[in-house]
Amino acid sequence: MSNTPSDLYYAATHEWARLDEDGLVTVGITDHAQESLGDLVFVETPELDKAVEAGDACAVVESVKAASDIYAPVGGQIVDANARLQDEPELVNSDPYGEGWIMRIRPDDPDDIERLMRADDYEHMIEQEEEG
Amino acid sequence: MRDDPLIFDQSQPGRRALAQAPLHAPAVDDIPDELLRREPPGLPEVSELQVVRHYTRLSQKNFSIDTQFYPLGSCTMKYNPRGSNALAMLPGFLDRHPWAPELHSQGVMACLYELQEILARVTGMAGVSLTPMAGAQGEFAGVAMIRAYHEARGDRARTEILVPDAAHGTNPATAVMCGYTVHEIPTGADGDVDLEALRQALGPQTAGIMLTNPSTLGVFERRITEMARLVHEAGGLLYYDGANLNAILGKVRPGDMGFDVIHMNLHKTFSTPHGGGGPGSGAIGVGERLLPYMPVPVVAKEADSYRWLTEADLPRSIGRLSAFMGNIGVVLRAYVYARMLGREGMARVAEFATLNANYLMHRLRDAGFQVWFRDRRASHEFIISLKREQKELGVSAMDFAKRLLDYGFHAPTTYFPLLVPECLLIEPTETETQEELDGFVEAMVSIREEAARDPDYVRGAPYTLPVRRLDEVRAAKRLDLKWTPPGAGDGETEA
Numbered sequence: 001m002s003n004t005p006s007d008l009y010y011a012a013t014h015e016w017a018r019l020d021e022d023g024l025v026t027v028g029i030t031d032h033a034q035e036s037l038g039d040l041v042f043v044e045t046p047e048l049d050k051a052v053e054a055g056d057a058c059a060v061v062e063s064v065k066a067a068s069d070i071y072a073p074v075g076g077q078i079v080d081a082n083a084r085l086q087d088e089p090e091l092v093n094s095d096p097y098g099e100g101w102i103m104r105i106r107p108d109d110p111d112d113i114e115r116l117m118r119a120d121d122y123e124h125m126i127e128q129e130e131e132g
Numbered sequence: 133m134r135d136d137p138l139i140f141d142q143s144q145p146g147r148r149a150l151a152q153a154p155l156h157a158p159a160v161d162d163i164p165d166e167l168l169r170r171e172p173p174g175l176p177e178v179s180e181l182q183v184v185r186h187y188t189r190l191s192q193k194n195f196s197i198d199t200q201f202y203p204l205g206s207c208t209m210k211y212n213p214r215g216s217n218a219l220a221m222l223p224g225f226l227d228r229h230p231w232a233p234e235l236h237s238q239g240v241m242a243c244l245y246e247l248q249e250i251l252a253r254v255t256g257m258a259g260v261s262l263t264p265m266a267g268a269q270g271e272f273a274g275v276a277m278i279r280a281y282h283e284a285r286g287d288r289a290r291t292e293i294l295v296p297d298a299a300h301g302t303n304p305a306t307a308v309m310c311g312y313t314v315h316e317i318p319t320g321a322d323g324d325v326d327l328e329a330l331r332q333a334l335g336p337q338t339a340g341i342m343l344t345n346p347s348t349l350g351v352f353e354r355r356i357t358e359m360a361r362l363v364h365e366a367g368g369l370l371y372y373d374g375a376n377l378n379a380i381l382g383k384v385r386p387g388d389m390g391f392d393v394i395h396m397n398l399h400k401t402f403s404t405p406h407g408g409g410g411p412g413s414g415a416i417g418v419g420e421r422l423l424p425y426m427p428v429p430v431v432a433k434e435a436d437s438y439r440w441l442t443e444a445d446l447p448r449s450i451g452r453l454s455a456f457m458g459n460i461g462v463v464l465r466a467y468v469y470a471r472m473l474g475r476e477g478m479a480r481v482a483e484f485a486t487l488n489a490n491y492l493m494h495r496l497r498d499a500g501f502q503v504w505f506r507d508r509r510a511s512h513e514f515i516i517s518l519k520r521e522q523k524e525l526g527v528s529a530m531d532f533a534k535r536l537l538d539y540g541f542h543a544p545t546t547y548f549p550l551l552v553p554e555c556l557l558i559e560p561t562e563t564e565t566q567e568e569l570d571g572f573v574e575a576m577v578s579i580r581e582e583a584a585r586d587p588d589y590v591r592g593a594p595y596t597l598p599v600r601r602l603d604e605v606r607a608a609k610r611l612d613l614k615w616t617p618p619g620a621g622d623g624e625t626e627a
Contacts, residue, residue, distance in 0.1 A: 036553065039604065039605045041605055041608040041609050042608075042609075064604035064605060064608055065546075065547040066547060066548075066550050068550070090605075129553070
């Protein structure tokens with residue numbers, strides 16, 4: 001069973017988001033997502049300073065099985081990207097909620113994150129998906 | 133099986149096959165001096181028998197439709213009749229120079245013209261161009277024509293191509309190559325496109341939609357005519373990806389569903405050898421509106437003779453996609469195949485492809501495997517999910533696929549479409565016997581029994597092939613593409 005920390009927010013497209021004390025939202029992909037994708041071989045990190053709306057595709061992860069878009073869970077401006085992933089995409093597999101973070105967004109509205117799912121809803125959604 | 137050394141590793145200085153050396157070196161005196169090679173190329177020096185053995189042994193290691201059941205979903209790996217090959221290799225075809233004048237090319241042009249007509253009729257389109265040299269090029273030509281159409285009308289606000297998430301995997305790439313942004317449309321729980329999402333996505337920015345029908349989920353898009361109406365009302369055009377044309381050949385026509393442009397993989401549906409990177413043929417068909425934009429050359433018939441239509445005849449053509457007439461050998465094979473089938477035979481292709489897929493799907497379901505769209509009839513292919521096997525036995529779709537190789541079956545497509553976890557996409561095609569399909573079911577059941585007894589054993593497969601499990605991450609990140617002489621590095625290239 002994959003790990004779904006209860007202090008994070010989740011998008012239906014399998015990103016996690018966390019509102020940090022500095023007002024920025026850190027984004028990555030969930031443990032379930034990295035497990036489904038398999039070993040990552042490449043991460044295309046987002047363009048810095050770019051303005052995005054919630055749901056915009058802004059990064060790409062590529063595994064031995066598939067390439068998959070990463071969508072911004074909240075609208076705002078992308079202010080940081082995890083440069084280590086260029087050479088070490090495997091960090092997303094080994095530590096999806098920590099060193100494998102993908103980007104940081106300055107949200108247009110800090111309350112936007114409340115529109116995402118909490119851990120139990122996200123887990124429920126995964127179960128539904130798997131039942132087909 | 134013994135691991136064969138590379139032909140380069142077998143090289144010994146001075147060893148050669150004299151019988152194959154030309155008696156007189158051809159006189160070449162018009163190549164500029166600075167382009168001439170100073171040292172001979174580093175070719176392997178081996179005897180004729182070494183060459184024969186080396187390549188014969190390599191060919192025996194191939195998994196191919198001539199040796200094994202090859203149910204690779206979305207790829208239509210069916211038998212390629214020897215008759216098509218034999219006729220396409222008649223000396224009149226084989227020895228014709230591509231610059232031969234029309235007067236001396238009437239025979240081959242008649243064949244190409246007839247194939248254009250056959251394909252136009254069987255798909256319900258107004259015109260066909262045979263020049264695209266592969267499926268990807270056919271797709272590119274199709275969307276380039278959509279773009280040319282909108283631009284000719286001064287309709288430059290259309291910047292977006294809609295692509296259902298169950299579309300063929302190459303479609304978004306094609307749209308981007310043609311300068312469009314891609315808007316993905318979700319699939320409903322029943323496998324059909326979510327019509328409400330489509331309605332909301334359509335607008336003045338819509339250039340068109342790219343669809344495969346039946347879709348990559350192996351089911352027929354039932355509301356296609358309504359979708360066509362919605363897209364046309366919004367001013368967009370419909371592109372049909374011919375990846376799954378085998379399922380409907382001679383039964384339903386994309387033109388009648390409302391499509392404006394299609395590409396056909398002649399190397400799939402019209403049974404010419406494929407896989408391993410080509411040669412392919414991605415012929416395109418268009419409705420009336422896109423006729424002026426077809427890639428050239430196209431063959432026209434005037435009175436009793438044939439001539440090439442070029443840029444002079446089709447000034448708004450998107451242009452040329454190859455130096456001459458596409459992969460003409462592949463096109464001729466497809467022509468022979470189409471003539472051997474005839475109109476009735478084409479319908480039988482779809483009937484037996486669908487029957488075989490549904491038979492195999494039912495047998496696997498009865499054997500306890502999870503069929504993904506259990507309430508839908510399969511088209512020519514279907515999906516099973518091995519999620520349960522992975523959860524309960526710890527053996528994944530990839531492990532099943534690898535173990536199938538030991539049983540003498542090429543693996544189905546794995547982990548595609550992306551929407552279904554632990555999936556196998558299985559396309560048996562019309563040319564397999566019932567016994568072959570039964571053998572595949574028995575292998576799947578047997579692998580599941582092995583997994584229940586000893587999951588590690590299945591996870592270690594394959595055991596009978598020259599190469600075992602690959603390090604997939606390293607294979608993707610550090611490409612090993614060329615032979616390097618000993619002592620000159622490992623030959624790997626950073627991807």
